[in-house]
Amino acid sequence: MDCDVVIVGGGPAGATAAYFLCGKGLKVIMVERMSDAGFERYHKICGAGVNADALKHIPLKDDEILNNVDTLRITWPQGNTINLNIKGYIIDRPKLFLRLRRESEEKGLKVIRGSVYDVLMMPDAVRTFLNDGTVISSKYVIGADGAYSAVRKSVFGTTPEIMLKVEEYHSDAKTEQNVLEFVVSEKYDHFYQWYFPYKDGRCTGAINGFAEDEPNSTRGIRTIPLGWVDPFVKKNVLLIGDAAGFPNCMTAGGLRTAVLSAEHAAEAILKDDLGRYEKWWKKNIMSDRRFMKVHDYIASCDDAKLSEFSKYMTHKGLWINGIHSVLHHPKLTWVYIGCLLSLRYGW
Numbered sequence: 001m002d003c004d005v006v007i008v009g010g011g012p013a014g015a016t017a018a019y020f021l022c023g024k025g026l027k028v029i030m031v032e033r034m035s036d037a038g039f040e041r042y043h044k045i046c047g048a049g050v051n052a053d054a055l056k057h058i059p060l061k062d063d064e065i066l067n068n069v070d071t072l073r074i075t076w077p078q079g080n081t082i083n084l085n086i087k088g089y090i091i092d093r094p095k096l097f098l099r100l101r102r103e104s105e106e107k108g109l110k111v112i113r114g115s116v117y118d119v120l121m122m123p124d125a126v127r128t129f130l131n132d133g134t135v136i137s138s139k140y141v142i143g144a145d146g147a148y149s150a151v152r153k154s155v156f157g158t159t160p161e162i163m164l165k166v167e168e169y170h171s172d173a174k175t176e177q178n179v180l181e182f183v184v185s186e187k188y189d190h191f192y193q194w195y196f197p198y199k200d201g202r203c204t205g206a207i208n209g210f211a212e213d214e215p216n217s218t219r220g221i222r223t224i225p226l227g228w229v230d231p232f233v234k235k236n237v238l239l240i241g242d243a244a245g246f247p248n249c250m251t252a253g254g255l256r257t258a259v260l261s262a263e264h265a266a267e268a269i270l271k272d273d274l275g276r277y278e279k280w281w282k283k284n285i286m287s288d289r290r291f292m293k294v295h296d297y298i299a300s301c302d303d304a305k306l307s308e309f310s311k312y313m314t315h316k317g318l319w320i321n322g323i324h325s326v327l328h329h330p331k332l333t334w335v336y337i338g339c340l341l342s343l344r345y346g347w
Helices: 012-021 036-043 093-106 150-156 255-270 274-283 290-300 303-309 318-328 330-345
Strands: 002-008 028-032 049-051 065-075 081-091 110-113 116-121 126-130 135-143 162-171 179-185 191-198 201-207 218-226 237-239
Touching: 002 012, 002 126, 012 028, 012 093, 012 255, 028 093, 028 135, 036 093, 049 255, 065 191, 081 191, 093 110, 116 150, 135 150, 135 255, 150 237, 179 303, 255 274, 290 330, 318 330
Parallel strands: 002 028, 002 135, 028 110, 065 179, 135 237
Antiparallel strands: 049 081, 065 081, 116 126, 126 135, 162 201, 162 218, 179 191, 191 201
16 A cells, blocks of 8 residues: 555644645545544543644634633642633544544545554655554655654654653533633642633543542543654654654643644645754744753642742733742742743643
């Protein structure tokens, strides 16, 4: 079986890559291991909060927006609270990305149900091997197959620095419908618990084993890879989204990086220049390695240090909070800058 591009994985990154590639004169095959019903169950396990900037090139339909959000609230130990003005959404993740896949199929995408166990780069092509014996030869392969990427394992042999397991609960509990709330504390394993609106109820989550159980709720567990791998381009094989470890190290948000990396990877393939994709990521603020250093610092703090750290974050303006905090704690300037950038670019 021959084609121009194989996309391994049909989640947010893979579906977006197909959306931007199909209808452009290329033969594109997507390999997706899940049925549509399985896809819907699996991809519902996600806070699903995303900055409006991430989706500016993907027109959303009304029924794909579960909630509009305009406030990001961070509650630190001892009650220090910040409310920041934002523009974003809680999306129906399965509905949106299944719709992108269907639209891509209408433009020629072929979807094969199966699992990839190996990818080999040959002199004349890249060969993708499926468990059922199918072999696909292509010019390009896009690894969009998530945290435990078979493409990354086969071609790159790398693992993101942190494989963060999180658990979440969907319940009928009421919450403010326009607010993304993060509660930072050492009791959440020096991370945070989130409370997001989800239609008329809410989604609650934290690191696996540290989330507060919601009564009358459904529970899910996901692995989020943090600390992007390098290289993520090798000859004609490239990694996007979670497969590359692109989620933000501070927020663990991965929808933005999934969508944007897929869009830029597709552009690079259409121009037959994968170097432009690599340059885009490495020059983008989202790739800054300082996010991991800030993550490690915050993770080392107990509640007393977190309270002192956040003491002067009392303003609605993102940068005003940073300026006031830096004036009082100049030695932590690098940490405040990392936090501010993650709030702007990390979701």
